[in-house]
Structures are given as C-alpha cells and as structure tokens.
Amino acid sequence: MDILESLRGRLVVSCQAAETSPLHATQHIVALARAAVQGGAHGVRIEGVRNVEAVRQAVEVPIIGITKIAQTGSDVYITPTLDDVRSIAAVGADIVAFDATSRTRPVPVAEIAREIARLDKISMADISTLEEARQAIAAGANLVGTTLSGYTPYTVDAPAPDFALMSALAAENIPFVAEGRIWEPGEALRALEIGARFVVIGSAITRPDEITRRFADAIAGAAR
Numbered sequence: 001m002d003i004l005e006s007l008r009g010r011l012v013v014s015c016q017a018a019e020t021s022p023l024h025a026t027q028h029i030v031a032l033a034r035a036a037v038q039g040g041a042h043g044v045r046i047e048g049v050r051n052v053e054a055v056r057q058a059v060e061v062p063i064i065g066i067t068k069i070a071q072t073g074s075d076v077y078i079t080p081t082l083d084d085v086r087s088i089a090a091v092g093a094d095i096v097a098f099d100a101t102s103r104t105r106p107v108p109v110a111e112i113a114r115e116i117a118r119l120d121k122i123s124m125a126d127i128s129t130l131e132e133a134r135q136a137i138a139a140g141a142n143l144v145g146t147t148l149s150g151y152t153p154y155t156v157d158a159p160a161p162d163f164a165l166m167s168a169l170a171a172e173n174i175p176f177v178a179e180g181r182i183w184e185p186g187e188a189l190r191a192l193e194i195g196a197r198f199v200v201i202g203s204a205i206t207r208p209d210e211i212t213r214r215f216a217d218a219i220a221g222a223a224r
C-alpha cells in the first residue's frame, strides 16, 4: 500500500532521546520503536543514521528519518544538508523530514525537497508558520509538519498544540502532519478532526524523564 495512505488517520511515534538521556544508545531507540509498534503505532520517527539503520531491521512500519546536526551560523538543525538527506535515505527512511523554516539556512528548501524526490522518498517539511508551509509546498515538499511551531523566535508564544496553525493549513488544503507538543489522546484526535493526515507524538510516549517531571512537578506543586 502507498506509504502515506497507510498512515492516514494513524499514530506515528517519535522515538528520540537526548544525548544526556539514559535511553540515548541505539539499542534503546530500537526497543522504544518496537514497543511503539506493539502499542499500535503505524510509523516511527527516528533521528540519526545509526538509529534509522537499526530500527529498519527491527520494525516493518514506515520510518520518518531525520538527522539533528548543529550548523555554524544557522539555527536549522533538522536534516539541514544534502548529505544528511542522502545518508538518512540510504539507510531505509521512507519519509525524510527536514527543517523548512525561514531562518538562515545552509541549503534552500527547494534543493532539499528536490534531492528527497530524486531519491524516491517522501519529503516532510517541518514548519512553524502558515507562510513557511505555503513556501515549502511551492518548493516541492510532499507534506508539512507542524513540528517547529513554538521553536522559532517568531513562534515562541504559539499555543501548544498549535491548533490554529493546523486549522489554517486545513483551510488552504495544505497536506499536513500534526506534530509537536501533543500530550493528550484527545488533542491527537482533535488534530485529526481538523484535517491532519496523521499525528506524530514524541515526548508524551517516549521520554520518560519528561513524563516523570510532569507528574513530579504536579505533586510538588500540590505539596507546597
């Protein structure tokens, strides 16, 4: 079946761990991906060449692959260069996601989208505003993700999750994925009702440190 069709209306789980996390090693990312699939995820979002390669051997669902590479002179870090695109595509990502914000960037969005298409992969442009989404689609991206709303200097005050952005994307028939700062099943459902192709959840499922902190903070607040 067509990959985007297989994900329509479904849950994708982002399995990522910060360098400081006890879950950073590839074996843990693989375990998170397996657990996500066991729990009903229809796809996974994975960072890093080694991790994508290992997860590709472990699960059969589609993989959204990214790299996170810091760039000199730019805040763009999600799959920022053509080499990143090539290396993540080569190890088995089905969809390659990349930063498509209008910040200073090493490679134009159109070049990244063109390279992903040349490699016969699906391109997912991570954006933070409606205007960035319009430009990414015009530049050839297959779909956009709301991933970076709240993370660019001009969206730091955007609501979490950013349902207003989702509604604006739906109103213009821009194919979009709901991703970023979704913590409740009801929020995921609302995103799908607005028109998201599928939903990507990360921290609320795969970052036990953040999940723990949420409970710990609530309990500490109540004890005060």
Ligand SMILES: CC(=O)N[C@H](C=O)[C@@H](O)[C@H](O)[C@H](O)COP(=O)(O)O
Residues within 6 Å of the ligand: 014, 016, 066, 147, 148, 151, 179, 180, 181, 182, 200, 201, 202, 203, 204
């Ligand atoms: C901003 C950024 O770098 N987002 C990253 C993109 O891959 C990940 O760190 C997020 O965990 C992912 O987008 C899922 O979002 P959330 O963890 O909020 O459900």
